[in-house]
Amino acid sequence: MIDTIEQSPLCPIVNPGSIAIFGASNKPTSMGTNQLLSLTALGFEGKIYPVHPKEKEVLGFKAYQSVLDLPEVPDLAVMILPTKAVPQVMAACGQKGIKHAIVVSGGFNEVGGQGKDLEEELKETAKRYGITFLGPNCLGVVNPHHKFNMTFLPFEGKPGFIGLASQSGSLVTQLFGYLDRFGIGFSTGISVGNEANIDIVDGLEYLAACPHTRVIGLYIETIRRGREFMEVARAIAPHKPIVAYYVGGSEAGKRAGFSHTGAMAGPDVLYDGVFRQSGIVRADSITEMFDFCWALGSCVKPAGKRVVIQTHSGGPGAAAADACGREGLVLADFSSETLKKLKPFVPHTGSVNNPVDLTFSRRQEEYFESIPEVLLEEAEADVLMLYCSTPRKAFERGMKAMGIEDAEIGPFVEEIIDKQISLLAGLKESHPKTFVGFSFRNESNRFVRNLSRQGIPVFPSPERAARAVSALVRYNKLMHKLGA
Amino acid sequence: MIDTIEQSPLCPIVNPGSIAIFGASNKPTSMGTNQLLSLTALGFEGKIYPVHPKEKEVLGFKAYQSVLDLPEVPDLAVMILPTKAVPQVMAACGQKGIKHAIVVSGGFNEVGGQGKDLEEELKETAKRYGITFLGPNCLGVVNPHHKFNMTFLPFEGKPGFIGLASQSGSLVTQLFGYLDRFGIGFSTGISVGNEANIDIVDGLEYLAACPHTRVIGLYIETIRRGREFMEVARAIAPHKPIVAYYVGGSEAGKRAGFSHTGAMAGPDVLYDGVFRQSGIVRADSITEMFDFCWALGSCVKPAGKRVVIQTHSGGPGAAAADACGREGLVLADFSSETLKKLKPFVPHTGSVNNPVDLTFSRRQEEYFESIPEVLLEEAEADVLMLYCSTPRKAFERGMKAMGIEDAEIGPFVEEIIDKQISLLAGLKESHPKTFVGFSFRNESNRFVRNLSRQGIPVFPSPERAARAVSALVRYNKLMHKLGA
Numbered sequence: 001m002i003d004t005i006e007q008s009p010l011c012p013i014v015n016p017g018s019i020a021i022f023g024a025s026n027k028p029t030s031m032g033t034n035q036l037l038s039l040t041a042l043g044f045e046g047k048i049y050p051v052h053p054k055e056k057e058v059l060g061f062k063a064y065q066s067v068l069d070l071p072e073v074p075d076l077a078v079m080i081l082p083t084k085a086v087p088q089v090m091a092a093c094g095q096k097g098i099k100h101a102i103v104v105s106g107g108f109n110e111v112g113g114q115g116k117d118l119e120e121e122l123k124e125t126a127k128r129y130g131i132t133f134l135g136p137n138c139l140g141v142v143n144p145h146h147k148f149n150m151t152f153l154p155f156e157g158k159p160g161f162i163g164l165a166s167q168s169g170s171l172v173t174q175l176f177g178y179l180d181r182f183g184i185g186f187s188t189g190i191s192v193g194n195e196a197n198i199d200i201v202d203g204l205e206y207l208a209a210c211p212h213t214r215v216i217g218l219y220i221e222t223i224r225r226g227r228e229f230m231e232v233a234r235a236i237a238p239h240k241p242i243v244a245y246y247v248g249g250s251e252a253g254k255r256a257g258f259s260h261t262g263a264m265a266g267p268d269v270l271y272d273g274v275f276r277q278s279g280i281v282r283a284d285s286i287t288e289m290f291d292f293c294w295a296l297g298s299c300v301k302p303a304g305k306r307v308v309i310q311t312h313s314g315g316p317g318a319a320a321a322d323a324c325g326r327e328g329l330v331l332a333d334f335s336s337e338t339l340k341k342l343k344p345f346v347p348h349t350g351s352v353n354n355p356v357d358l359t360f361s362r363r364q365e366e367y368f369e370s371i372p373e374v375l376l377e378e379a380e381a382d383v384l385m386l387y388c389s390t391p392r393k394a395f396e397r398g399m400k401a402m403g404i405e406d407a408e409i410g411p412f413v414e415e416i417i418d419k420q421i422s423l424l425a426g427l428k429e430s431h432p433k434t435f436v437g438f439s440f441r442n443e444s445n446r447f448v449r450n451l452s453r454q455g456i457p458v459f460p461s462p463e464r465a466a467r468a469v470s471a472l473v474r475y476n477k478l479m480h481k482l483g484a
Numbered sequence: 485m486i487d488t489i490e491q492s493p494l495c496p497i498v499n500p501g502s503i504a505i506f507g508a509s510n511k512p513t514s515m516g517t518n519q520l521l522s523l524t525a526l527g528f529e530g531k532i533y534p535v536h537p538k539e540k541e542v543l544g545f546k547a548y549q550s551v552l553d554l555p556e557v558p559d560l561a562v563m564i565l566p567t568k569a570v571p572q573v574m575a576a577c578g579q580k581g582i583k584h585a586i587v588v589s590g591g592f593n594e595v596g597g598q599g600k601d602l603e604e605e606l607k608e609t610a611k612r613y614g615i616t617f618l619g620p621n622c623l624g625v626v627n628p629h630h631k632f633n634m635t636f637l638p639f640e641g642k643p644g645f646i647g648l649a650s651q652s653g654s655l656v657t658q659l660f661g662y663l664d665r666f667g668i669g670f671s672t673g674i675s676v677g678n679e680a681n682i683d684i685v686d687g688l689e690y691l692a693a694c695p696h697t698r699v700i701g702l703y704i705e706t707i708r709r710g711r712e713f714m715e716v717a718r719a720i721a722p723h724k725p726i727v728a729y730y731v732g733g734s735e736a737g738k739r740a741g742f743s744h745t746g747a748m749a750g751p752d753v754l755y756d757g758v759f760r761q762s763g764i765v766r767a768d769s770i771t772e773m774f775d776f777c778w779a780l781g782s783c784v785k786p787a788g789k790r791v792v793i794q795t796h797s798g799g800p801g802a803a804a805a806d807a808c809g810r811e812g813l814v815l816a817d818f819s820s821e822t823l824k825k826l827k828p829f830v831p832h833t834g835s836v837n838n839p840v841d842l843t844f845s846r847r848q849e850e851y852f853e854s855i856p857e858v859l860l861e862e863a864e865a866d867v868l869m870l871y872c873s874t875p876r877k878a879f880e881r882g883m884k885a886m887g888i889e890d891a892e893i894g895p896f897v898e899e900i901i902d903k904q905i906s907l908l909a910g911l912k913e914s915h916p917k918t919f920v921g922f923s924f925r926n927e928s929n930r931f932v933r934n935l936s937r938q939g940i941p942v943f944p945s946p947e948r949a950a951r952a953v954s955a956l957v958r959y960n961k962l963m964h965k966l967g968a
Contacts (some may be wrong), residue, residue, distance in 0.1 A: 026885075028882045028883075028885035028886045029882060033885065034878065034881070034882070037881055037885060041881070059885070152878070153875050153877070153878050154875075154877045154878060154881060156877070166799070167799075168797070168798055168799020168800070168802070168803075169797075169798075169799070170797035170798065170799040170800050170873075171799050174797060174800070174873050174875070174924060175924055177924075177925060178924040178925070181926070219799060221802065245803075247799075247802045247803055247805075247806045248806070250805075250806050250808075250809025250810050251809055252805040252806060252808050252809030252813075252814070252815045253802055253803070253805050253806025253807075253809050255805065255815065255837065255838075256793075256798075256801055256802035256804075256805035256806065256815075256837075256839050284810075284947075285803065285807065285945060285946070285947045286799075286800075286803050286924070286945065286946070287924075287944075287945045287947065309740075313652070313653075313654035313658060314652055314653075314654065314740075315650070315651075315652020315653070315654040315655050315703060315731075315770075316652070316654050316658070316770075317740055318652065318705065318731045318737055318740035319652075319729075319731055319737070319769065319770050320740075321731075321734075321736040321737050321739065321740035322731045322732070322734050322736060322737025322740065323737075323769065324734075324736050325734025325735055325736030325737050326734050326768075329736075330736070331736045331739065331740075353739065353740075354739075355740050389654075389658050391637050391638075391658070393637070393638045393640070394518065394636070394637050394638060397518070397521055397525070397638060398512045398513060398518070399512075401510075401512035401517065401521060401543070402512045440658060440659055440661075440662040440770070440771075441661060441662070442665065442926070444928075460771075461769060461770065461771045462769070462770070463768070463769045463771065
């Protein structure tokens with residue numbers, strides 16, 4: 001195990017100061033060009049050296065005919081080239097003294113036949129020159145904290161706390177916008193491709209040492225170094241939670257994984273055991289992997305599995321209770337003290353049961369301060385789940401009916417919503433307890449968007465919230481078993 | 485069973501020509517006022533008569549001190565009043581000759597004690613005057629095809645094809661925006677509340693006869709008339725699919741349902757049997773209920789469970805394959821003819837397996853026309869699942885790099901996306917086969933939004949798409965068992 005990222009072979013690949021790029025040109029449709037465009041768009045501050053056989057300039061950068069012509073030895077070479085050209089270019093990089101590379105090009109092991117020979121050749125060449133490399137058949141890396149997006153698609157959003165090591169490149173590139181909608185994002189995303197050299201275990205180690213990473217996500221089609229994987233994961237998990245999605249769980253997934261990266265998936269039950277014994281929380285889908293990362297990276301770990309649900313609507317409250325029940329969570333029974341404290345807030349049509357159902361008839365501040373405070377203070381409960389449905393249009397309509405001028409309505413509604421959020425955020429600060437929201441509204445709703453950005457994740461359905469809470473509970477159990 | 489909506493006691497409640505409303509005032513925070521605001525905002529074209537003890541005018545409408553003063557006998561009375569006032573107002577409505585009512589007020593059976601007595605009194609009063617009523621403790625109805633929104637929240641979106649009968653009012657009121665994001669919406673939504681008179685079976689019958697309703701959703705906390713429910717559902721399901729979400733499935737859900745509407749939930753396995761024998765597709769969550777309604781209301785029913793996945797990204801394709809595998813769907817094996825037809829389209833780094841993985845390197849038209857056409861023509865497959873990730877920002881960047889002027893880029897990109905959609909929509913028309921999309925992008929993406937609006941639902945994750953497809957397959961099986 002490493003202690004700092006500098007000890008990882010991935011360090012210069014994820015945080016390069018200078019890059020040679022092969023395959024970028026002035027042809028805007030080529031993949032290499034797009035990777036260079038992504039790089040510059042995020043404002044990469046290091047040196048960029050395009051290597052191109054014919055062009056004098058590539059997207060405004062001076063281009064070099066050969067890597068040997070570069071004025072310095074760059075930290076990293078990135079190759080987006082026809083398959084057959086790769087081993088040769090790798091050799092030239094070696095001659096130049098380059099020690100780290102990303103091979104984006106596909107057509108190796110994953111296609112079989114001659115591709116396997118080419119991958120062998122690539123490995124041998126790299127070994128000969130002491131080059132550590134990522135790929136082939138990968139989509140690069142993203143490290144927004146370093147303004148470094150070495151992938152095909154433009155980065156969207158902000159630097160975040162989720163470290164991802166993935167055997168699918170799409171997960172690194174195609175989910176920027178998805179994560180940003182929830183107000184989360186990657187600390188670093190690493191597409192490991194065929195893992196001819198650097199593999200997912202190296203990715204794990206790097207992310208464990210990365211100070212921007214609070215939680216690690218793994219997309220797995222196969223594990224090539226089983227023993228090392230388990231040892232490393234077990235050492236990391238108590239300090240930094242790990243969530244894994246294994247795609248080979250079904251026969252169909254297995255077949256698809258094989259044709260994708262040539263991965264030989266094992267029986268689902270085997271992987272299940274590996275994850276459990278490694279202290280890794282298993283997710284059943286990509287969506288769930290990021291939900292779990294969101295919860296594990298944002299929330300205080302619950303002491304137990306007793307949940308309180310606060311709602312102003314019976315149906316969503318009941319659905320949340322049902323979802324908790326299915327996930328093995330239990331609804332907390334309130335202490336007599338809590339019941340006493342709640343009594344004045346609950347109208348006669350509401351309920352003093354759990355879910356705490358307040359209907360629509362009470363004052364706003366109670367829903368966002370007094371009541372959640374009582375619930376967070378309940379010693380018999382470990383988690384608060386809050387139903388969030390702030391119907392902005394209804395607010396606006398009410399203000400219009402009150403005679404407030406049109407131009408003032410927008411800012412006034414926003415002020416109210418922001419006040420509600422600051423009350424809840426204050427409670428989160430003063431009460432170190434697991435606190436999540438759920439809603440059928442999405443990030444286009446100011447309340448949902450901004451509450452999430454205050455570290456109270458608002459999941460887009462009761463069952464996703466319940467699943468995420470159960471992942472927190474499972475993490476605790478796994479750590480208990482590890483003796484951590 | 486009824487043949488036309490006119491035979492349903494719900495008909496005047498869902499399609500009134502004139503309304504007396506009790507509880508609306510000029511106080512913008514009151515619930516009654518908000519229901520009247522919702523009604524007028526959607527442009528209700530019938531007569532509106534507010535009844536108010538003091539006001540001369542309510543929100544611009546002439547108000548009446550007593551229902552007896554109204555110039556005509558309205559089709560419907562809507563009561564949003566303190567609990568104790570309700571039986572008395574119901575009697576006054578009876579004296580006026582009103583035959584239909586919605587009682588929004590809560591505080592009846594669901595709170596127990598005196599509430600139970602009041603509900604009995606309400607029922608007796610209504611019976612005495614021959615009044616049919618919805619509620620109490622409901623949130624009203626919405627029928628956007630009739631410009632009729634008799635609920636607390638403003639309607640968002642367009643009239644749709646999902647008929648909902650719900651024991652949760654929130655599901656009728658709080659999901660307008662949710663459904664609209666997917667380009668779907670209610671044909672009619674009915675909040676049945678405590679079902680003191682009209683119940684969910686009446687709702688089913690009405691929606692079965694409703695010409696705007698293509699699929700029926702049910703949110704259930706309890707079924708009060710079991711035998712009738714099953715008979716009616718069994719008669720409807722072969723002609724119009726029914727999807728149900730039962731919230732009492734877990735102990736926690738059961739408790740929550742009881743405190744919500746006083747519903748006595750039965751064992752999960754019992755409800756499971758009831759749904760199966762009634763030909764109802766069961767959903768495990770609210771989200772899933774609407775996903776299933778979306779698929780059942782939009783898609784051609786599949787002949788079998790053999791799926792083809794088309795993708796340009798390995799990870800999402802593998803995840804979709806895995807999700808299909810978990811749902812009991814199978815990946816189709818291609819006929820030799822299909823393999824031959826696909827060969828020219830698949831680059832050497834892609835795969836001619838299923839998922840059909842095309843990577844990023846090929847021409848757009850192939851992904852949106854030639855290839856899906858081959859796949860839709862495959863006789864060995866029943867369903868096509870298409871991965872949709874049209875990275876608009878990458879398109880725009882590419883055009884900028886090509887030297888296209890900024891002002892022209894937007895319209896040009898939209899033209900390309902619209903062309904892709906029209907190609908796919910054309911295929912859907914010419915090939916009567918189950919065809920769905922999946923994506924991690926949402927409705928803010930033009931491609932996702934507009935493809936869904938063409939009747940090819942794009943689900944927000946591979947597993948939600950796979951679950952929805954499996955619901956289509958389950959529906960067929962259920963119909964087979966019913967001998968339909």
